[in-house]
Amino acid sequence: MVHKLSSVKLDNYKPLRDVVFGALREAIITGELKPGERLMEVQLAEEMGVSRTPVREAIRKLELEGLVVMIPRKGAYVAGLSLKDAADVFEIRESLEGLAAALAAERITDEELEAMEKILMEISGAAEKDDVETIIKKDAEFHQILFAATRNDRLAQIINNLKEQIDRFRVQSFTNRGRIKSILQEHRRIVDALKGRDADMAEKLAKDHIEKVENNIMNILRKQMDFEEEPS
Incomplete structure (x- = not known):
């Protein structure tokens, strides 16, 4: 070490x-x-x-x-993470985070919505400074508020446990400035659906967001595996 x-x-x-x-x-x-x-x-x-x-x-x-x-x-x-491991985790996360967004649309408070709005502004400001550490921290806070808004502690705990198996690869993910811009747009749409109390739309947008996260992380894993397999 x-x-x-x-x-x-x-x-x-x-x-x-x-x-x-x-x-x-x-x-x-x-x-x-x-x-x-x-x-x-x-x-x-x-x-x-x-x-x-x-x-x-x-x-x-x-x-x-x-x-x-x-x-x-x-x-x-x-522990490492194989492509199969990642695919399994994301398959579960997509369904659970969709459910979380749907529940949050019905139960979220105005104060929580304001907090999410503030976080989006902070992520945008951090992106302009290439402050990846702050972006990662604020992105996690955004999702924590969403999970708390479900008023279902068990669901939030299960999702968090799954997230942590993937979070080791988030640093590489957030170094892509184009991806940061896309994440902000995806989060903005989710917040708009929550504000409109549109559970169906919130669920769809959350699932779409996780699918995009999966594609990005899977690409990172594939590149790492290709690099490790290259002859020295």
Whole structure:
């Protein structure tokens, strides 16, 4: 491992194992820990300033989430994502996020709609500055508001778990300025449907949005696989 993880910040309200789990999970999702990278307990513990026990517990929990794979006699590795894996995830996400948008159209508050409008303005401003980090953060906030507006916590949790399996590839996705412009347009149409309380249109637009996200991510995965297969 060539990276250097930061020491974890202790939280008086969370057990240490949960803090370590959250830090490792974030490192995987953001790409700091890359697919195929080996997770060595001793080194991770030293970098994070903790003992091996919470690191071991966190790795096991990450395995259950599908973000880590255990290889017999070799150890733990950051899970990769095959084209089949991605296609399976998006197939489910398209249906669930369509449902979420339909429910949100019926239940969203004016305050939530205003918050979504503000986020779209912030994404537009960040795009002008090529501030990818802010764009990713605000895009996540946009979707969180949408999920919260369903008033269905179970649905939101399931969608979030699926999203995180794909989010590791969002950085590459958002470096495409043309795609950022398209995302803003897609989000704008969804907000307009929510404002109009048009559940059918909101569902259709959300599904169309996820299909476009899928096409973009799948292209990224194919290019990565082609690169890895090229002879050195």
